[in-house]
Amino acid sequence: MWDYSEKVKEHFYNPKNAGAVADANGVGDVGSISCGDALRLTLKVEPETEIILDAGFQTFGCGSAIASSSALTEMVKGKTLDEALQISNQDIADFLDGLPPEKMHCSVMGREALQAAVANYRGEEWSDDHEEGALVCKCFAIDEVMVRDTIKANNLSSVEEVTNYTKAGGGCSSCHEAIENLLTEEMAARGETFVPAASGKKKAKKVEKKKPDLVEIEVPGAVPAAAPAAAKGGLTLVQRIRKIEEVLEAMRPALRADNGDVELVDVDGKTVYVNLVGACSGCQMAAMTLGGIQQKLIEAMGEFIKVIPASERPAA
Amino acid sequence: MSDIYLDNNATTMVDPAIVDAMLPFFTEQFGNPSSLHSFGNKVGMALKKARGQVQKILGAEHDSEIIFTSCGSESDSTAILSALKANPERKEIITTVVEHPAVLNLCEYLETEGYIVHKLKVDSKGRLDLDEYAKLLTDEVAVVSVMWANNETGTIFPVEKMAEMADEAGILFHTDAVQAVGKIPMNLQDTAIHMLSLSGHKLHAPKGVGVLYLKRGTRFRPLLRGGHQERGRRAGTENAASIVGLGLACEQAMEHMEFENVQVKAMRDRLQEGILAAVPNAFPTGDVDNRLPNTLNIAFEYIEGEAILLLMNKMGIAASSGSACTSGSLEPSHVMKAMGIPYTAAHGTVRFSLSRYNTMDEVERVIEAVPPIVAKLRKLSPYWGENGPVENPEQAFAPVYA
Ligand SMILES: Cc1ncc(COP(=O)(O)O)c(C=O)c1O
Ligand code: FES
Numbered sequence: 126m127w128d129y130s131e132k133v134k135e136h137f138y139n140p141k142n143a144g145a146v147a148d149a150n151g152v153g154d155v156g157s158i159s160c161g162d163a164l165r166l167t168l169k170v171e172p173e174t175e176i177i178l179d180a181g182f183q184t185f186g187c188g189s190a191i192a193s194s195s196a197l198t199e200m201v202k203g204k205t206l207d208e209a210l211q212i213s214n215q216d217i218a219d220f221l222d223g224l225p226p227e228k229m230h231c232s233v234m235g236r237e238a239l240q241a242a243v244a245n246y247r248g249e250e251w252s253d254d255h256e257e258g259a260l261v262c263k264c265f266a267i268d269e270v271m272v273r274d275t276i277k278a279n280n281l282s283s284v285e286e287v288t289n290y291t292k293a294g295g296g297c298s299s300c301h302e303a304i305e306n307l308l309t310e311e312m313a314a315r316g317e318t319f320v321p322a323a324s325g326k327k328k329a330k331k332v333e334k335k336k337p338d339l340v341e342i343e344v345p346g347a348v349p350a351a352a353p354a355a356a357k358g359g360l361t362l363v364q365r366i367r368k369i370e371e372v373l374e375a376m377r378p379a380l381r382a383d384n385g386d387v388e389l390v391d392v393d394g395k396t397v398y399v400n401l402v403g404a405c406s407g408c409q410m411a412a413m414t415l416g417g418i419q420q421k422l423i424e425a426m427g428e429f430i431k432v433i434p435a436s437e438r439p440a441a
Numbered sequence: 442m443s444d445i446y447l448d449n450n451a452t453t454m455v456d457p458a459i460v461d462a463m464l465p466f467f468t469e470q471f472g473n474p475s476s477l478h479s480f481g482n483k484v485g486m487a488l489k490k491a492r493g494q495v496q497k498i499l500g501a502e503h504d505s506e507i508i509f510t511s512c513g514s515e516s517d518s519t520a521i522l523s524a525l526k527a528n529p530e531r532k533e534i535i536t537t538v539v540e541h542p543a544v545l546n547l548c549e550y551l552e553t554e555g556y557i558v559h560k561l562k563v564d565s566k567g568r569l570d571l572d573e574y575a576k577l578l579t580d581e582v583a584v585v586s587v588m589w590a591n592n593e594t595g596t597i598f599p600v601e602k603m604a605e606m607a608d609e610a611g612i613l614f615h616t617d618a619v620q621a622v623g624k625i626p627m628n629l630q631d632t633a634i635h636m637l638s639l640s641g642h643k644l645h646a647p648k649g650v651g652v653l654y655l656k657r658g659t660r661f662r663p664l665l666r667g668g669h670q671e672r673g674r675r676a677g678t679e680n681a682a683s684i685v686g687l688g689l690a691c692e693q694a695m696e697h698m699e700f701e702n703v704q705v706k707a708m709r710d711r712l713q714e715g716i717l718a719a720v721p722n723a724f725p726t727g728d729v730d731n732r733l734p735n736t737l738n739i740a741f742e743y744i745e746g747e748a749i750l751l752l753m754n755k756m757g758i759a760a761s762s763g764s765a766c767t768s769g770s771l772e773p774s775h776v777m778k779a780m781g782i783p784y785t786a787a788h789g790t791v792r793f794s795l796s797r798y799n800t801m802d803e804v805e806r807v808i809e810a811v812p813p814i815v816a817k818l819r820k821l822s823p824y825w826g827e828n829g830p831v832e833n834p835e836q837a838f839a840p841v842y843a
Contacts, residue, residue, distance in 0.1 A: 137751060143821050154823070154840040161745050161765040161773060161788035163840045165823040183823035185785070185838075187747035187766035191821060228766075241841060253841050306553075 130222035133192040140191055142198035146181040153241030153251070156234050160257065162186035164194050166238040168201070170246050175206045182238075189221075189228040196220045197235040206243050212236065213385075226266035230257060261303050264296025272304060275416050276311040283322055284308065289431055290416040365426070366392055372425045373399070376418060387418065390435035397422060398435040444757040445803045449643075450592050450620060450736060450794035451761055456645045456693060459686045463647070466682035474679055475670065484681050491688025495652055498691040499637065500628030508653040508671045509684050513619040513640030514543040516653040517586070519664040519675070520615040520636040521547060524584030525556070526662035528613070531583035535612075537561040537569060537598070538779040543638075544586050544617055545775070561587070567596040567727045567780050574603060578610040585614045589621035589637075593763055593776040593792055594727025595736025597625065601632045608633035613659065619643055619651075623694035624701055624733050635659045641683060645796075646690035650683035697797050705795050706734035708804045712793055713737050715808030720815050722830060726782060726790060735796060738763075740782060741789040741815050743824035743834065749791055752814040758807055763790040785824060785834065 129137075149167035156163025163186065169179040180201050182194035196217055201209040214232040218224045224232060237253060244251035258269030275281065275290045284304050288294040294304050309319040360368065366389070373387055380386055388400040401414060419432035446454070466487070472480030474488050489504070496504045510516045521534070521544070536548055538560045548558045559577050561569050569587075578585075585607045590597045604614040615636040621627070623644035629637065635656045642648040655661055655674070667676030694701075713725055722742040741749060746762025753760060763774030765788060772778065773787035782790070793807070819825040823838040831837045 137748070138755065140821065154838060156840040158784045158788075158840070159772065161784070163823065163838070165838060165840070183821060183838075185743065185788075185822050185824060186745050187764065188751045190745070190766075191748060237841075251841070 127189070127225050127228065129188060129192075129225070132220075132222040133189055133224065136192035136195040136221065137188040140182075140195035142179075142181045142195065142202075143183070144181050145183060146179045149179075149181070151242040151246030153238040153243075153245055155237045155241050155253070156186070157257070158185070162190045162231060162234055164190065164234055164238045166194070166197070166242045168242045168246060170206065177201050177204055177206065177209060186231070187228075189224055190231045190234065192221055193217055193224070193231040193235045194238075197239060201239065206246070209239060210243060212239065226263055227260055229266050261307070262291075262293035262296070262300040264300075265292040267291050267293035269307065272307050273311055276308060277315075279416070279420055280315070282308065282312060282317065282319065285322065290419060292415070362392070368426060369397060369422060372421050373418070376421060380414065385414070387414070388435075391438060395429060396431045396433055398433055398438045400435045444759065445799070445807060446759050447793040447795055447799065447803075447807065448759045448761050449796040450595075450792060452642045452648060453645045453796055454798060455647050455686065456690065459646060459689050459693070462689045463682040463686040466685055470681070474681060475668070487685050488679060488681060491684045494688035494691045495639075498622065498627075498695050499639075499654055500630055501654055501656075502630040503657055505672065506629075506655055506657055508655055508674050509679060509687075510651040510653050510675055511649055511677075511680065512651045513541075513617070513638050513643075514651075515664070516638030516640070516651045517541075517543040517615075517617055518547055519653050520638060520655075521551075521584055521586055522664055523660075523662045524613045524615065524636075525551070527660040528583040531581055533557045533559065533577075533579070533581040533583065535559045535561065535574070535577050535582055535585040535587075537563065537587055539563055539567060539591055539593075539596075539776045540586070540588055541592055541617060541619070543619075544588070548586075557581075563779050565781050566729070567591065567594050567776070568731075569598060569603075571599070571603070571606075575606060578606060578612060580611070582610075582612045585612055587614075587616055589616045589618040590625065590733050590736075591727065591776060592620045593774055593790075594738045594780075595620070595732035595794075596727040597621070597731050597733065600634065604633040604635070608635075620733060620736075623691070623698075624735060626698055629654060629656070641687040641690060644690050644694050646687040647683045650680055650687050652687070700797055702734045705797055705799070708799055708801055709735055709737050709793075709795055711801065712795075712804045712807060713739070715804070716811050719808065719812040723815070724786075726777065726780060735794055737793045737795075739791055739793070740777070740786040741791065742786045743822045743830055744789045744815060744818040746789055746791055748818050749789065749814060752817065753791075753810065756810050756814075758810060760794075761792050763792070764788040 146167040146169045149169050151168035151170055153166045165183045167181045168177050171178050180198040182198050184191050184194045200212055200220060214236040217232040217235045218229060241251045261267055261269050261272050271291055272287060272293055276287065279290060281287055281290060284294050284301050287304050294301055305321060312319045369392060370389055373389055386402040388402065390400050391398040415432050419430060422430040422432065470484055472484045474481055474485040492504045492507045495507045501507060510519065534548055534551065534556055536544055536558060552558050561574055563569060587598055587600055587603055589600050600616045607614040613635045614633060616634055617638045619638055619640045620643060622639040636659065637654040639652045641650040661674060663674050665676045670676055670679060716739060717723055723739055726738045726740050746764030747766040750760060750762050763777050765773050773784065777787035777790055824830055824834040
């Protein structure tokens with residue numbers, strides 16, 4: 126059985142705001158019946174102030190889906206629509222003292238129901254490109270769709286790269302067979318053959334890169350912050366940081382549109398540590414965002430850059 | 442009040458007498474059965490006795506047809522891979538869409554290795570079409586693997602007849618009888634079944650011990666090569682204590698075969714009748730007239746199984762579900778899907794599986810407990826109105842990205 130927090134159990138056993146709000150003026154229906162989780166959120170919004178006076182949910186789903194729905198209704202009541210829209214799926218999970226990785230999608234569903242209900246209130250059309258696949262990596266809650274999309278978008282050809290882009294495979298490594306299978310299929314689709322990495326000590330030797338524009342440039346490991354040491358790429362550390370900031374700045378509007386933001390924390394050689402804030406800091410979203418940032422940085426800097434959440438920065 | 446365990450198709454309690462029989466093999470009877478000295482010899486004798494007990498419940502002709510393994514899954518893998526190795530020129534496998542993952546996932550892997558896997562479909566009651574089967578029995582087929590009874594619905598397949606058909610076509614026949622042994626009387630020497638898998642923990646023996654029955658004369662290639670244990674067909678020092686436990690479990694199951702098929706069945710039937718009488722929009726799945734005596738699988742429409750299980754668990758009732766969430770997958774059980782059960786019902790399936798340790802009193806308590814749980818969850822469901830499903834449920838609630 127799942128490892129649910131006491132808070133999840135509490136909201137499941139005694140859900141708050143169950144049922145439809147009688148005179149609702151905003152309704153959001155989201156979820157997937159095939160996956161077994163779906164939610165209708167009903168809101169009563171005061172038109173003058175846009176304050177959510179009442180919220181109710183009806184959920185077809187498992188324990189954590191019901192708990193996430195209940196949590197969501199508690200969180201939005203009394204907030205204005207704009208305030209409510211600031212709630213990320215991670216906020217919902219946090220409110221419940223966390224969710225198991227397999228269940229994070231329940232919190233994503235909650236957030237989407239909210240967006241859909243607000244759009245419905247405002248007379249807007251809400252559409253969602255959400256596509257969910259079977260979970261590939263349990264350690265980081267990364268699903269098949271994301272692994273495939275990332276392999277496709279970035280022409281990845283090794284498990285290591287998939288880990289760098291999505292984090293999938295970076296933990297216990299039990300999902301490496303599944304990742305190799307996805308690589309085999311996706312690479313076949315672009316006319317290449319997957320070549321597995323060598324085992325054991327030999328593995329450490331870098332596999333030749335096929336794509337010339339992705340040449341790795343060795344950057345000295347820990348560059349002292351003050352030292353104007355020029356990296357092989359020709360840029361000084363300060364110049365590199367500036368350039369990285371520029372790239373992040375360019376991505377900011379897109380992130381903010383999703384109620385998120387990014388902050389540069391540290392640069393250590395070719396590893397860039399960032400803090401994701403707000404909506405981007407959820408599980409799957411975060412990995413996708415990190416992959417995107419990394420891709421942009423690689424393009425802009427012309428070198429292989431690893432983007433890692435600041436929370437994983439080794440203590441100095 | 443003590444908890445009620447209705448998840449015996451998942452695993453069973455080890456009978457206390459079996460535990461007692463096993464304990465000496467952790468202490469004074471620690472010898473290696475292969476050793477010549479008396480420490481080992483005594484253990485060797487105990488294994489021989491257990492082999493005879495298994496032989497008896499299966500109705501096998503010889504005790505050398507019994508190969509002890511580490512679990513049902515190992516037996517399944519050994520059987521199928523052996524048939525392929527022994528018939529390298531044959532590249533096809535016949536199985537069914539409703540097999541246990543121990544067979545299905547292996548077959549799916551074998552597909553990536555170039556084998557062609559024919560999965561027999563089932564109808565809405567989970568039954569096979571033997572005409573479809575007959576057409577597939579060609580010289581290309583190395584092995585047929587069909588389960589005796591389904592773990593989710595209890596539906597029984599006509600494996601004796603199917604084995605006959607395979608045998609006539611010169612094809613090896615394996616059956617995963619993990620759920621059937623101990624619940625269905627069998628006499629393998631009168632059948633054409635070449636290989637059969639069973640698992641100890643489904644019949645009150647411990648987990649981690651199984652058997653592959655291998656009919657004498659069947660061509661065989663071991664999965665584990667090494668020492669000469671099990672006549673060289675399964676290397677590895679025997680799990681003596683568990684094998685002794687399994688032997689006794691088989692003997693006990695023989696003794697209780699009638700109880701299982703009369704009393705346990707009566708409890709199961711009462712459970713079905715009691716729940717269905719009190720809960721609207723619920724139906725039993727599978728081949729209700731032809732299923733294991735202990736198994737009841739009910740689909741509760743418009744609610745989700747994990748939620749049902751959590752509420753039942755809170756009341757001290759243990760069962761299992763075919764919903765996606767309980768398995769951590771994205772789809773409801775492949776067995777429910779194969780029978781064409783709609784998603785709104787497939788996610789709400791609950792399997793109650795009984796054993797001879799259950800009582801009618803427990804059954805009555807479950808009949809009391811389930812209806813309010815279902816009602817509580819339906820109150821939360823977008824498909825449910827005041828007193829029943831909303832009109833046109835599928836249109837009334839059609840979420841985005843369905
Ligand atoms: C039909 C069937 N086959 C195989 C198995 C696997 O048995 P074991 O757990 O001993 O590997 C099970 C048990 O879950 C089963 O129900
Ligand atoms: S499951 Fe992917 S690393 Fe553990």
